[in-house]
Amino acid sequence: xxxxxxxxxxxxxxxxxxxxxxxxxxxxxxxxxxxxxxxxxxxxxxxxxxxxxxxxxxxxxxxxxxxxxxxxxxxxxxxxxxxxxxxxxxxxxxxxxxxxxxxxxxxxxxxxxxxxxxxxxxxxxxxxxxxxxxxxxxxxxxxxxxxxxxxxxxxxxxxxxxxxxxxxxxxxxxxxxxxxxxxxxxxxxxxxxxxxxxxxxxxxxxxxxxxxxxxxxxxxxxxxxxxxxxxxxxxxxxxxxxxxxxxxxxxxxxxxxxxxxxxxxxxxxxxxxxxxxxxxxxxxxxxxxxxxxxxxxxxxxxxxxxxxxxxxxxxxxxxxxxxxxxxxxxxxxxxxxxxxxxxxxxxxxxxxxxxxxxxxxxxxxxxxx
Amino acid sequence: xxxxxxxxxxxxxxxxxxxxxxxxxxxxxxxxxxxxxxxxxxxxxxxxxxxxxxxxxxxxxxxxxxxxxxxxxxxxxxxxxxxxxxxxxxxxxxxxxxxxxxxxxxxxxxxxxxxxxxxxxxxxxxxxxxxxxxxxxxxxxxxxxxxxxxxxxxxxxxxxxxxxxxxxxxxxxxxxxxxxxxxxxxxxxxxxxxxxxxxxxxxxxxxxxxxxxxxxxxxxxxxxxxxxxxxxxxxxxxxxxxxxxxxxxxxxxxxxxxxxxxxxxxxxxxxxxxxxxxxxxxxxxxxxxxxxxxxxxxxxxxxxxxxxxxxxxxxxxxxxxxxxxxxxxxxxxxxxxxxxxxxxxxxxxxxxxxxxxxxxxxxxxxxxx
Numbered sequence: 027x028x029x030x031x032x033x034x035x036x037x038x039x040x041x042x043x044x045x046x047x048x049x050x051x052x053x054x055x056x057x058x059x060x061x062x063x064x065x066x067x068x069x070x071x072x073x074x075x076x077x078x079x080x081x082x083x084x085x086x087x088x089x090x091x092x093x094x095x096x097x098x099x100x101x102x103x104x105x106x107x108x109x110x111x112x113x114x115x116x117x118x119x120x121x122x123x124x125x126x127x128x129x130x131x132x133x134x135x136x137x138x139x140x141x142x143x144x145x146x147x148x149x150x151x152x153x154x155x156x157x158x159x160x161x162x163x164x165x166x167x168x169x170x171x172x173x174x175x176x177x178x179x180x181x182x183x184x185x186x187x188x189x190x191x192x193x194x195x196x197x198x199x200x201x202x203x204x205x206x207x208x209x210x211x212x213x214x215x216x217x218x219x220x221x222x223x224x225x226x227x228x229x230x231x232x233x234x235x236x237x238x239x240x241x242x243x244x245x246x247x248x249x250x251x252x253x254x255x256x257x258x259x260x261x262x263x264x265x266x267x268x269x270x271x272x273x274x275x276x277x278x279x280x281x282x283x284x285x286x287x288x289x290x291x292x293x294x295x296x297x298x299x300x301x302x303x304x305x306x307x308x309x310x311x312x313x314x315x316x317x318x319x320x321x322x323x324x325x326x327x328x329x330x331x332x333x334x335x336x337x338x339x340x341x342x343x344x345x346x347x348x349x350x351x352x353x354x355x356x357x358x359x360x361x362x363x364x365x366x367x368x369x370x371x372x373x374x375x376x377x378x379x380x381x382x383x384x385x386x387x388x389x390x391x392x393x394x395x
Numbered sequence: 396x397x398x399x400x401x402x403x404x405x406x407x408x409x410x411x412x413x414x415x416x417x418x419x420x421x422x423x424x425x426x427x428x429x430x431x432x433x434x435x436x437x438x439x440x441x442x443x444x445x446x447x448x449x450x451x452x453x454x455x456x457x458x459x460x461x462x463x464x465x466x467x468x469x470x471x472x473x474x475x476x477x478x479x480x481x482x483x484x485x486x487x488x489x490x491x492x493x494x495x496x497x498x499x500x501x502x503x504x505x506x507x508x509x510x511x512x513x514x515x516x517x518x519x520x521x522x523x524x525x526x527x528x529x530x531x532x533x534x535x536x537x538x539x540x541x542x543x544x545x546x547x548x549x550x551x552x553x554x555x556x557x558x559x560x561x562x563x564x565x566x567x568x569x570x571x572x573x574x575x576x577x578x579x580x581x582x583x584x585x586x587x588x589x590x591x592x593x594x595x596x597x598x599x600x601x602x603x604x605x606x607x608x609x610x611x612x613x614x615x616x617x618x619x620x621x622x623x624x625x626x627x628x629x630x631x632x633x634x635x636x637x638x639x640x641x642x643x644x645x646x647x648x649x650x651x652x653x654x655x656x657x658x659x660x661x662x663x664x665x666x667x668x669x670x671x672x673x674x675x676x677x678x679x680x681x682x683x684x685x686x687x688x689x690x691x692x693x694x695x696x697x698x699x700x701x702x703x704x705x706x707x708x709x710x711x712x713x714x715x716x717x718x719x720x721x722x723x724x725x726x727x728x729x730x731x732x733x734x735x736x737x738x739x740x741x742x743x744x745x746x747x748x749x750x751x752x753x754x755x756x757x758x759x760x761x762x763x764x
Contacts, residue, residue, distance in 0.1 A: 069733070097723045099733035102685040104609075104678045108473045109723050115469045116462070117727060128588055128685050132678075150587075194577070196587045225573065226684070382586060395578075 063113035067126035074254035079125040082292025102128035167316035169205035171288030175270035176209020181335030189240035191250035195394040221392035287325035360385040434746040463721030478716030482615030483670035484694025490663040492703035495639040500561025501667040502691025503568035504539035508668025511538030516594035539668015540661035547660030590683035600677040611673035622705035
């Protein structure tokens, strides 16, 4: 491989040919050997956030004419800028997937300005109209899948106590905790969710401590929102508790204890993006969706899930997939007694108010600060 | 460390044939270059065997490492960008080492320096950019300096082991940073990535003209050279080395050991604090959890590999920057996991430490006396 001779001139020729129009919706099909770069903040076999993206990358590898290059454990510093540049300069990548939330600002924006002919697709849903047009940011309403997990958890708990190991009290995490709890209350109106915040995305020791502490307090079904659910899943299963997964399907880690889980469906989305580019369609810069748009999915039910739970969960899942169901429908009261969504108000999937969520709903034991 | 260390340029300038006492005078210097160089070659050899065990060609490995780190102008810039913060954080370990202290808390000083410089910039939004940048640098250096002085003071006046205290202070610094970034200093619009407000595009440090490398590299080189002069060519530095050699003897001859410790610790912390300022002013543009990228910890490795010589810190930082830069290419081209770079760093570390035993034992370098 003589990439040593890839000079700026070659790069310009190559990128001119490849991206003439791809970024701006012109008509060009993918030439053979198009290179796509994937960048992960953690290890790509973490049974979590990064693995979900790596599964998406694996789906692209199966498509003809595509070459996928991957780099893992890239921190959210100028190191990721250099990795992107390196993929562009040395590998000839024309489409990049920097998959960590913290890569976007300032790093992806900076590189998108520097390389206007390269397409950047970032996971996080952060694009605004001030940002470069060759950058895009997509994300999924995974709270829909958490809602289904909540229903299953509500049927499966014997103590009525559910546990949630969470990273930080930020809107995306709070929305998952609230959706999970609202789902559980459909099945069991008395169910409570006890939440423990570990403070950061990857804190295996604290996650294990939180899991044990929740189980010690009588929690018998747990879920989480951290980068790597592996710690929680394995510890909970060892202690005899049931689990609902997150990010990817963790049932191989705990086949008996795994009820269901909220998963990303990047392996459906990424090939779709690539086909859109090849067909000359523009990918919207801000791209979000849920079960209906196949950006998120629910893990297959484990053997411990009752027929009643399956039926109820499938019913709601069908409605969410059809787009006829609203999770955050008033009246919703937070766990301090304040009405946060009034009676008669429906906050649908794309409602901007939900992006600012700063409360925990009634039934959640815990505080946001 | 002895006073026979001289700049490599000086050694080259004098022809061995013209000066019979050459080896006697410069044998020590040659040792300082030859032994670590041989250790590096040995480490690369062992790493080649390690890679061969995984079925990859060691020749490909060396080729890609060279290409990724130094093979193109882009690679050089990638390497230097990664080296820039390491020079400054390495000084945080190398300077106190002159006094026989092992300070490993550069990461904490970096974080506190970043926080202080961000605060300075946010408080001075009315001022012209140069004034803001100077205030940021001053605030970062003072805050970082005071942070490491805490360890020095605990050691000098309370007999607390400075290695332990400086490490523990890293966790306190991180907790303070997270607390402020998620509370008092949080930009309310940073919903899912708690961050401070941005310091403003006008206040950012640019790149060194003609390159992509930010000014932090130059700051690091200047700081390293200044430290070298301070330690080896001033009375203060001589006093520090005396105290480092034998603290009781230093006290007996009337040296103010407490003052020496506090001053050196301040300078050490100021270097790491400046690294934090550069990360804010040249890379991130604000403070958030991204800053805890481990530069402070890699700096420890750099300082030990440089045998605590402030001048040697520069090439060693560039070497480790190069290993980091080529690490991405190893992942992408050879499919090696990210951990392989850590394996290489570990092997180099062991080889360099083991090679310590060789100093003064290489016959032909001793010269005739």
